[in-house]
Amino acid sequence: MARNISEIKSEITREFMRNESAAERYGFESGAAFSDWFGALSVENILLYVWAVCAWTVEQLVSRHKAEVTAELEALVAHRPKWYRDKVLAFMADKELEGDSDTYDTEGMSESEVTAARVVKHAVATESRDASLLTIKVAGESGGARGSLSQEYERQLKAYISEIKDAGVRVALVNMAADTFNCTVDVYYNAMLQAGNVQTACESAIREYIENLPFNGEYTNMALVDRLQGVEGVQIVELRGSSAQAANESTTTQINARLTPAAGYFTPGKITVNMKAYDEQG
CATH class of the missing domain: 3.10.330 (Vcp-like ATPase; Chain A, domain 2)
Structure with missing residues (x-):
């Protein structure tokens, strides 16, 4: 988790106050509190704050770069069964995917509308190594009881899976009564x-x-x-x-x-x- 500016500045000031050369030059004991010797408007305090901001900026850039690289790698590497399970649970009935993506545009939708559109309430994906087949079992829910999806929702779900799955992956969708x-x-x-x-x-x-x-x-x-x-x-x-x-x-x-x-x-x-x-x- 990236540090905030205050956390970075606190670490810098602690190291500064532990420095024996700085202690000898300023006349304080090593390990003394920074605020006891330097006020908010002191040159030292302002300089250390600027350094903290610079360090925070670098950490933010590194964190963002890491997230972008991770996203790129996930797009290139074949997905695991859990990814398919999560994606099936994110399926939204009667909705189109955003252009050339595997996500929906939910802007303007309330939380209850999003929940209602996600008709798959239970899902699991398992891989059969012998058959090179990914089996996805799904179920909806009505009145707190599990049940199969309607034929129309099943048709839409199959089209959705076909759109988001990795090339070459064979998928068997199981949507049936208990x-x-x-x-x-x-x-x-x-x-x-x-x-x-x-x-x-x-x-x-x-x-x-x-x-x-x-x-x-x-x-x-x-x-x-x-x-x-x-x-x-x-x-x-x-x-x-x-x-x-x-x-x-x-x-x-x-x-x-x-x-x-x-x-x-x-x-x-x-x-x-x-x-x-x-x-x-x-």
């Missing part, structure tokens, strides 16, 4: 509580876990069991099975330990919680 998650769980609960209340709490915990996974986050059977173990009244959890079905697939996939949703996110499907009173006597 994968449906199903599971069957046996829950042994404290017999002193009402089974229906514990069951409702368990179902809510499952839905909350599934719906709040990070976008393109990995589901695990272990994490689901851990979440259920935290529900009041639950003694033992036995996961009988879990499965998922992608929106573009006709078959259901059994989950063996873990799974990343094809769409990037899940929606709860058939959640079966079988309640069994826990008998401490076995």
Whole structure:
């Protein structure tokens, strides 16, 4: 971070007051405070201020030059997946890019208008080295719930990606409804509580876990069991099975330990919680 003029002048005055030759010539002790010996209108104070301004100017020029060189290098070097993710999140529906650039002119737009135009609320970009393919998963949001983009927005987004991507990069855009998650769980609960209340709490915990996974986050059977173990009244959890079905697939996939949703996110499907009173006597 570039220093301001006051910071630079303070460093110069400290070094000046530490200088043994200056201390001997002016008669002050080395390390004394500059302001105790030199007033605001003294020649020494004015000269050191001018030097500070010169140093500040040089630092500003160097900082600006560094930023310009960095921007030039980024324009020449192939971009990483994160750059594509950030660019997709910056996509604005029904807007044109500025001439020969990958940015929008948002002058005159309010913050709420910019937010509304950025219809992609969730995105992730992953690279497959074997297939030389960059896969970008996206989702919009309505009422706080994730969902696929409309066909029109998807068409615009594809055109936008085609415009901004590096030459030669193959991109696969994934914009689809959520994968449906199903599971069957046996829950042994404290017999002193009402089974229906514990069951409702368990179902809510499952839905909350599934719906709040990070976008393109990995589901695990272990994490689901851990979440259920935290529900009041639950003694033992036995996961009988879990499965998922992608929106573009006709078959259901059994989950063996873990799974990343094809769409990037899940929606709860058939959640079966079988309640069994826990008998401490076995």
